[in-house]
Amino acid sequence: MITAALDIGSNSIHLVVVETDREKPFRVLTRGKEVVRLGRSSAREGRLSNSAMDRAVACVRRFRLRAQSYGAEELVAVATSAVREATNRQEFLRRVADEAGVNVELLSGIEEARLIALAVSVKYRQRGRPRLLVIDIGGGSTELAVTAQGEPAALISLKLGAVRLTEQLLTSDPVSEKQLRRLRSELREVIGHRAPEIRAVGFDACYGTSGTVSALAGIAMRRRLARGREAAAESPLTFRAVRALNRELAALPLEQRQQIPGLNRARAEIIVAGGQILEAAMEALGVAALTACDWSLREGLVIAHLARRGATVSTSPARLERDPSLRGALALAQHYRADLKHATRVAYLAQQMFDALRPLHLLGGEHRRLLAAAALLHDVGYFVSHTGHHKHSAYLIQHSELTGFTTSELAVIANIARYHRSSPPKPKHPYFVALPEEDRDLVRRLAAVLRIADALDRDHQGRVRGLRCEIDGQAVRLIAYCARESDTTRWRVEERSDLFAEVYGRPIDLATELTLGTPARPEPVVK
Numbered sequence: 001m002i003t004a005a006l007d008i009g010s011n012s013i014h015l016v017v018v019e020t021d022r023e024k025p026f027r028v029l030t031r032g033k034e035v036v037r038l039g040r041s042s043a044r045e046g047r048l049s050n051s052a053m054d055r056a057v058a059c060v061r062r063f064r065l066r067a068q069s070y071g072a073e074e075l076v077a078v079a080t081s082a083v084r085e086a087t088n089r090q091e092f093l094r095r096v097a098d099e100a101g102v103n104v105e106l107l108s109g110i111e112e113a114r115l116i117a118l119a120v121s122v123k124y125r126q127r128g129r130p131r132l133l134v135i136d137i138g139g140g141s142t143e144l145a146v147t148a149q150g151e152p153a154a155l156i157s158l159k160l161g162a163v164r165l166t167e168q169l170l171t172s173d174p175v176s177e178k179q180l181r182r183l184r185s186e187l188r189e190v191i192g193h194r195a196p197e198i199r200a201v202g203f204d205a206c207y208g209t210s211g212t213v214s215a216l217a218g219i220a221m222r223r224r225l226a227r228g229r230e231a232a233a234e235s236p237l238t239f240r241a242v243r244a245l246n247r248e249l250a251a252l253p254l255e256q257r258q259q260i261p262g263l264n265r266a267r268a269e270i271i272v273a274g275g276q277i278l279e280a281a282m283e284a285l286g287v288a289a290l291t292a293c294d295w296s297l298r299e300g301l302v303i304a305h306l307a308r309r310g311a312t313v314s315t316s317p318a319r320l321e322r323d324p325s326l327r328g329a330l331a332l333a334q335h336y337r338a339d340l341k342h343a344t345r346v347a348y349l350a351q352q353m354f355d356a357l358r359p360l361h362l363l364g365g366e367h368r369r370l371l372a373a374a375a376l377l378h379d380v381g382y383f384v385s386h387t388g389h390h391k392h393s394a395y396l397i398q399h400s401e402l403t404g405f406t407t408s409e410l411a412v413i414a415n416i417a418r419y420h421r422s423s424p425p426k427p428k429h430p431y432f433v434a435l436p437e438e439d440r441d442l443v444r445r446l447a448a449v450l451r452i453a454d455a456l457d458r459d460h461q462g463r464v465r466g467l468r469c470e471i472d473g474q475a476v477r478l479i480a481y482c483a484r485e486s487d488t489t490r491w492r493v494e495e496r497s498d499l500f501a502e503v504y505g506r507p508i509d510l511a512t513e514l515t516l517g518t519p520a521r522p523e524p525v526v527k
């Protein structure tokens with residue numbers, strides 16, 4: 001399989017096209033990078049300029065054609081800080097879809113940090129260093145992440161980017177001492193506030209994944225070689241070297257910075273701010289040296305996308321808690337003090353029901369995952385209030401930075417959770433009508449399933465251990481395997497079956513069978 005990933009950043013747009021098979025890691029077929037500076041106007045005015053959007057749309061179109069020329073069957077595209085924060089982001093996303101033929105997802109800063117860290121941990125997993133700190137300095141934001149044994153242990157996204165800070169704080173050429181002091185003060189305050197979270201987790205090695213890190217590491221390597229010293233391809237970039245380079249770069253006007261070997265003209269415009277971010281991060285986190293890594297967000301996108309396609313499905317409540325794609329949802333449920341036993345039980349039953357109803361809904365594994373996340377989070381609204389908790393759940397999910405999901409997926413999850421009880425979706429509900437029509441239909445199908453799954457464990461007692469479905473032209477017969485009988489369960493299912501009957505054109509007919517344990521996972525029965 002050949003897969004492409006597109007990262008629309010605040011400074012540059014990156015493309016990677018890879019070939020994968022089941023026997024080997026992916027092989028990079030081609031890479032692409034173009035500087036478009038979407039973040040420049042976004043940092044100044046809070047919106048993307050027409051000229052920046054023109055450059056970006058044209059670049060995305062070229063990269064799509066390039067990916068297709070290599071035989072790419074899928075193109076995964078995301079946008080980060082500049083687009084995420086722009087007031088006219090929807091206009092940009094529509095233009096990219098209409099003019100370049102690419103659908104772009106918005107990433108939260110936390111999800112960006114997770115994917116970058118995922119790429120680094122996969123590349124260096126054989127090094128025997130269990131805890132890796134990753135520093136990524138983008139045009140609009142800086143991501144800090146620690147992975148422990150390949151899993152995220154700390155994820156932080158800061159609104160500190162090389163383009164953003166250049167536009168907002170560094171307006172003279174060369175940079176004045178006053179502007180430099182202000183920049184350093186801002187960086188030390190913001191990074192210092194979050195540094196204890198990283199230090200509490202700890203790390204064994206540090207990697208940098210941005211253009212800033214690569215540029216500074218390249219300059220340092222050239223100078224080591226010029227002095228006759230040996231320099232390996234992955235020679236560490238020390239804090240001492242970063243500080244010395246920063247002093248030199250800040251004192252030079254742009255024209256002279258552009259003449260430095262190893263520093264291209266576009267990077268020279270923002271290297272002062274980028275270098276200062278790196279120095280402040282290394283100082284605050286106690287990093288003596290780091291290694292530049294050429295894998296970053298686009299490789300993380302590919303790894304996560306392929307993992308989703310080949311992921312094994314959860315078949316028990318215990319496996320739900322170990323499913324990497326749902327750890328973010330579980331962490332959020334725990335944060336809002338939800339009943340995790342009930343949440344995982346409902347998610348398990350919802351997934352079983354989803355599998356049994358495949359002949360009716362014709363949905364795929366990615367939709368199953370959204371249903372499971374909504375099931376795990378459907379009761380988080382109790383953290384705010386018992387009254388109308390389903391509405392509070394939707395709000396908390398919609399405005400969270402849930403790892404493992406894009407912004408549009410979060411909106412779908414929030415709506416599915418919103419309709420686990422009470423009235424079904426209506427045109428007057430703002431979160432629902434804000435969805436594209438295709439997503440509204442998906443929400444109705446999955447919320448119908450979640451309503452039944454939640455009804456089966458409405459008393460939080462775990463009476464229902466599993467289920468199977470028999471489908472015919474008149475009804476769906478739901479056979480629930482129960483530890484003990486409950487009339488409450490029966491009338492709760494009847495109460496919640498209105499949306500199911502409307503969406504699937506068949507009523508639910510509940511039958512129960514007593515069982516001593518959790519039955520084997522049943523296959524769907526279609527008559």
